[in-house]
Amino acid sequence: MSPGVALRDATAIVGISQTEFAKHLEPSEAELACQVIVAACADAGVEVSEVDALCSYTMEATEEVDIARNIGCGEITFFSQVGYGGGAGCGVVGHAALAVATGQAEVAVAWRARKRGSGPRPWTNTSTQLHVPGQWTRPAGLLRPVDEIGMLTRRYMHDYGATREHLANVATAVRGHANVNPAALMYAKPMSREDYMASRWVSEPLCLFDNCLETDGALACVIVSAERARDLRHPPVYVHAFAQGLPPEHQTMVNFYNEDPLTGPAWACAKRLWANADFGPDDVSVAQIYDAFSPLILLSLEGYGFCKRGEAGPFTDNGNLEWGKGSLPVNTSGGGLSEAYVHGFNLINEGVRQMRGTSTAQVENAETCLVTSGEGVPTSALLLRR
Amino acid sequence: MAKAAAFSGAYVSNLGPSVEGFLLPAGDEDGAFFWEGTARGELRIQKCNACGHLRHPPRPMCPRCRSVDRGYAAMSGRATVWSYVVPHPPLLAPYSDLAPYNVIVVALDEDPNLRFVGNLVSGVDGALNEIDPESIRIGEAVEAVFKKFVRADGSEQTLPFWVRAS
Numbered sequence: 280m281s282p283g284v285a286l287r288d289a290t291a292i293v294g295i296s297q298t299e300f301a302k303h304l305e306p307s308e309a310e311l312a313c314q315v316i317v318a319a320c321a322d323a324g325v326e327v328s329e330v331d332a333l334c335s336y337t338m339e340a341t342e343e344v345d346i347a348r349n350i351g352c353g354e355i356t357f358f359s360q361v362g363y364g365g366g367a368g369c370g371v372v373g374h375a376a377l378a379v380a381t382g383q384a385e386v387a388v389a390w391r392a393r394k395r396g397s398g399p400r401p402w403t404n405t406s407t408q409l410h411v412p413g414q415w416t417r418p419a420g421l422l423r424p425v426d427e428i429g430m431l432t433r434r435y436m437h438d439y440g441a442t443r444e445h446l447a448n449v450a451t452a453v454r455g456h457a458n459v460n461p462a463a464l465m466y467a468k469p470m471s472r473e474d475y476m477a478s479r480w481v482s483e484p485l486c487l488f489d490n491c492l493e494t495d496g497a498l499a500c501v502i503v504s505a506e507r508a509r510d511l512r513h514p515p516v517y518v519h520a521f522a523q524g525l526p527p528e529h530q531t532m533v534n535f536y537n538e539d540p541l542t543g544p545a546w547a548c549a550k551r552l553w554a555n556a557d558f559g560p561d562d563v564s565v566a567q568i569y570d571a572f573s574p575l576i577l578l579s580l581e582g583y584g585f586c587k588r589g590e591a592g593p594f595t596d597n598g599n600l601e602w603g604k605g606s607l608p609v610n611t612s613g614g615g616l617s618e619a620y621v622h623g624f625n626l627i628n629e630g631v632r633q634m635r636g637t638s639t640a641q642v643e644n645a646e647t648c649l650v651t652s653g654e655g656v657p658t659s660a661l662l663l664r665r
Numbered sequence: 666m667a668k669a670a671a672f673s674g675a676y677v678s679n680l681g682p683s684v685e686g687f688l689l690p691a692g693d694e695d696g697a698f699f700w701e702g703t704a705r706g707e708l709r710i711q712k713c714n715a716c717g718h719l720r721h722p723p724r725p726m727c728p729r730c731r732s733v734d735r736g737y738a739a740m741s742g743r744a745t746v747w748s749y750v751v752p753h754p755p756l757l758a759p760y761s762d763l764a765p766y767n768v769i770v771v772a773l774d775e776d777p778n779l780r781f782v783g784n785l786v787s788g789v790d791g792a793l794n795e796i797d798p799e800s801i802r803i804g805e806a807v808e809a810v811f812k813k814f815v816r817a818d819g820s821e822q823t824l825p826f827w828v829r830a831s
Contacts, residue, residue: 403757405688414690415722416782418824420760420793421768422688426752430770430782434748437803480765483751483798528728535747535770535780536721 287555289380291508291515292372292663294323294501295628300464300619302396304495309341311497312392313349319499324512325386330501332357332384334375336367336391336622346390357384361523363531365571365653366544368623369661373521375502385503391624392497400493416533425490425572427532428655429482432574435541436484439589441577443484447475448595449573449609450488450616456602457613460639464492465617489573491615498624500631516634519647519664520556524548525657532655544658545582545651552660553584560584563662564645565633566607567626570614575654576600580607583649583660602640611640623652627661634665680822683814686759689822695723698737703823708809709737710779721779740779742809743830744771747780751798766793771807771827786810786826806830 296318298304298311306314320327330352333343343358357378361370368391375387402423421427435441454470457463470488478487508515524547528537553559560583568579577591585607586594599605612618612629619625630650632638651660682688692700695711702709711723715732726733749769754761766784773779784793785801789810807827814822 405682405757411693411696412722414692414696417688418690419768419782419784420752420756420763420766421750421782422752422756422760426750426768429750429752430748430768433750434770434803437748480751480753482753483765485750530722533782535782536778538778 284555286376286380286518286521287557288517288519288664289505290376290502290518291505292500292518292631293503293508293511293513293515294319294321294325295499295631296322297462297498297625297628298496300462300494300496300621302493302495304394304397308392308394308497309345309349312341312346312390315392315497315499316346316388316390317350319388319501322513323501323503325501325503327351328353329386330388331355332375332378332387334359334361334371334378334387334389336360336364336371337362338364338367338622339391341392357387361659363653363656363658365569365622366656366658368627368652368659369521369650370523370652370659372500372502372518372627372661373523373659376518376521379502379504385507387502388499389502390497390499391622393621394495395620396493396495412530412533423482424532425485426482428572428574429485430535431540431578431655433484435574435578438541439592441592443476445577445592445595446489446573447472449576449600450475452595452598452600452605453570453610453614454617456611456640457617460612460618463613463618464494465613485572485574488616491571491620492617494619494621496619496621498621498628500627513635514665516631517664519662520552521659521661522548522551522555523657523659524551529657531657534655541578543578543582543654544656545579545654548658548660549583552662556662558647562647563607563649564647565611565642566609566649566651567611567614567630568609568649568651569623569626569653570610570616571620571653573616576609578654579651582654583651602642608640608642611638611642626650630661630663634663680818680820681816683822684817685814687814688757689814689816689824695725699723700822702737702739703811703825704821706811708740708742708825710740710773710775712736712738719776719779721781740773740775743774744781744807744809744827745774746785746801746803746805746807747772748803749785749798749801760793763792763794765798767796767798767801769801769827781825783825783827786828788828789826
């Protein structure tokens with residue numbers, strides 16, 4: 280039996296929690312992390328003292344030792360951090376699931392706390408940016424993530440005829456979902472196609488509304504065995520499959536240096552993910568696709584096999600990503616573009632809500648959900664099912 | 666605060682920006698030959714001494730034959746535009762003063778999988794923002810020119826820029 284098959288439906292997400300999302304929250308990242316983990320345990324109906332695995336991002340500022348001694352953990356027997364910023368999220372949950380499935384732990388917590396809304400933009404710290412590989416890009420004024428993804432986007436548009444109308448399809452669909460989610464930062468702010476087209480440039484071909492929000496917030500979830508999950512408060516949301524992806528000769532964010540930069544980490548991740556699943560892209564009810572930038576959704580739709588290479592633009596036409604209208608509702612809580620940007624962890628919690636039937640944009644009879652992490656960086660993905 | 670990004674190998678300490686404030690490479694041991702080349706007006710690409718494979722950015726091992734025996738070869742400096750962006754503020758000074766400007770990725774004629782990030786300028790002393798971005802075309806031919814920058818401590822660093830092929 281392959282490890283992927285051993286993981287299939289062996290664990291479940293049984294608790295989720297999130298703080299308020301805001302441009303500025305008063306508590307520290309450490310305090311937000313502790314609060315949200317305790318709340319996720321309460322949502323699951325497990326004692327905090329039962330937690331024996333802690334998993335987060337390498338970019339998480341609060342380390343396991345600080346979490347454990349704050350929230351009153353007992354003995355922790357598994358801890359891991361996953362790298363590459365927004366590529367990490369599903370990997371964090373996946374590592375937790377692997378730990379539980381292989382008997383290294385019984386009650387695992389995955390979390391992310393970040394005060395990106397209050398704090399400085401990481402790209403402004405030039406002292407850490409000019410080493411490998413920044414020496415090859417920053418001096419030319421390719422300074423920010425939006426410039427780096429804009430470069431891939433321009434080439435994608437050139438090669439496959441995708442247009443700003445397609446990017447607007449993505450941004451307006453996701454905004455519409457935020458407009459029915461009271462927790463979303465953009466809840467009360469509708470955005471029309473005209474608003475999108477009139478917004479200012481940030482890095483041509485990308486405009487303001489192709490960019491995610493800058494948010495303070497924290498989220499956590501609790502993972503236990505499928506057997507334990509059946510005795511807990513909520514219907515289990517099974518981790519059906521999990522994968523990470525790092526393609527050949529990849530460079531994080533500045534993936535310009537290999538044969539096909541547009542075949543990004545999503546493609547490598549998807550191969551393993553679908554190989555380990557007993558269903559395919561056509562069976563996905565709803566998807567939460569990492570959206571630090573709107574074009575990442577186009578690239579991911581192709582990478583995860585919802586359409587062929589170059590067809591993601593037209594795939595978004597006619598409201599195809601919109602709840603209540605399209606064949607594949609995407610980012611049903613508003614995603615990073617319009618709910619909150621917490622390195623994609625809000626996509627995970629929304630995937631769980633869709634499987635519980637409690638989303639504010641609930642897809643009827645949703646059975647399965649794909650959740651992905653960042654494209655353009657070493658990435659990860661989860662298939663959740665009821 | 667996020668932890669500093671990890672990088673492999675030693676690097677020459679970051680000597681700071683140019684006197685105009687432009688960011689300059691901190692550099693590393695693997696890439697030192699490249700910056701020595703630009704100072705002489707040469708665009709050098711790392712070459713595997715065992716199998717001849719050209720690779721960029723520079724790194725210790727050849728991903729094709731796994732040899733660590735490495736040197737470099739001088740390129741013609743001829744390339745084509747692979748993609749480009751036009752950044753607008755917020756940006757760091759002095760880039761923000763020049764915005765909107767262009768940043769291009771070029772593919773070298775010797776091997777289109779060898780790509781470089783740079784700027785399209787009208788001449789070696791041209792500014793980042795003097796080419797009309799509307800006129801830039803993916804696929805257009807360019808060639809390397811080399812511009813020397815000076816840091817506050819007097820040290821020099823030469824960067825490649827790109828002009829339209831004559």
